[in-house]
Amino acid sequence: DVKVTQSSRYLVKRTGEKVFLECVQDMDHENMFWYRQDPGLGLRLIYFSYDVKMKEKGDIPEGYSVSREKKERFSLILESASTNQTSMYLCASSPRDRGWITGELFFGEGSRLTVL
Amino acid sequence: GQSLEQPSEVTAVEGAIVQINCTYQTSGFYGLSWYQQHDGGAPTFLSYNGLDGLEETGRFSSFLSRSDSYGYLLLQELQMKDSASYFCAAGSNDYKLSFGAGTTVTVRA
Numbered sequence: 001d002v003k004v005t006q007s008s009r010y011l012v013k014r015t016g017e018k019v020f021l022e023c024v025q026d027m028d029h030e031n032m033f034w035y036r037q038d039p040g041l042g043l044r045l046i047y048f049s050y051d052v053k054m055k056e057k058g059d060i061p062e063g064y065s066v067s068r069e070k071k072e073r074f075s076l077i078l079e080s081a082s083t084n085q086t087s088m089y090l091c092a093s094s095p096r097d098r099g100w101i102t103g104e105l106f107f108g109e110g111s112r113l114t115v116l
Numbered sequence: 117g118q119s120l121e122q123p124s125e126v127t128a129v130e131g132a133i134v135q136i137n138c139t140y141q142t143s144g145f146y147g148l149s150w151y152q153q154h155d156g157g158a159p160t161f162l163s164y165n166g167l168d169g170l171e172e173t174g175r176f177s178s179f180l181s182r183s184d185s186y187g188y189l190l191l192q193e194l195q196m197k198d199s200a201s202y203f204c205a206a207g208s209n210d211y212k213l214s215f216g217a218g219t220t221v222t223v224r225a
Contacts, residue, residue: 058212
């Protein structure tokens with residue numbers, strides 16, 4: 001089974017702190033994604049990456065950055081956390097062709113971030 | 117940009133059939149996917165439609181009409197374990213997958 005592991009299930013941070021959310025997948029997938037999920041808004045794409053060191057902006061990249069130094073690991077960085085970034089963050093991965101052709105993503109369990 | 121509309125809630129009894137509609141406005145539309153998410157869990161992939169028509173996977177079926185920018189997920193023989201949120205997601209040729217806001221399905225005994 002594909003396993004996508006997010007480092008923290010729950011985090012509480014203060015406004016202005018730098019926050020790292022880590023995601024690791026064990027299936028050698030090329031594509032990796034970061035979404036945030038908020039009630040009534042569904043999942044919104046923050047950033048995605050289709051290869052090591054490559055990154056593309058999603059629909060809501062402002063206030064976030066990402067890093068992909070190794071194929072299996074995709075990190076989401078909040079340079080200066082703000083209260084409006086309180087949310088559930090979901091990481092996903094997919095094989096290059098199948099993921100983009102079929103929209104089949106494999107999600108992690110999510111990281112619930114609270115910014116005070 | 118991408119925009120997907122789906123109903124926010126549906127309630128039905130065990131054994132019933134539920135249809136969740138999804139309309140989309142997606143530039144460079146590629147195909148429509150469906151995901152299920154139980155409370156506290158990760159979204160899991162259910163089905164994909166790249167061509168017009170019906171795709172059947174056990175009790176679940178999904179339909180797409182490109183000309184109407186419309187699709188639906190059909191849940192048959194509802195079971196209590198089907199209580200979850202269901203999301204449609206539109207793939208586009210800029211490699212993005214955009215999700216709807218989700219439909220909460222509640223199955224009652």
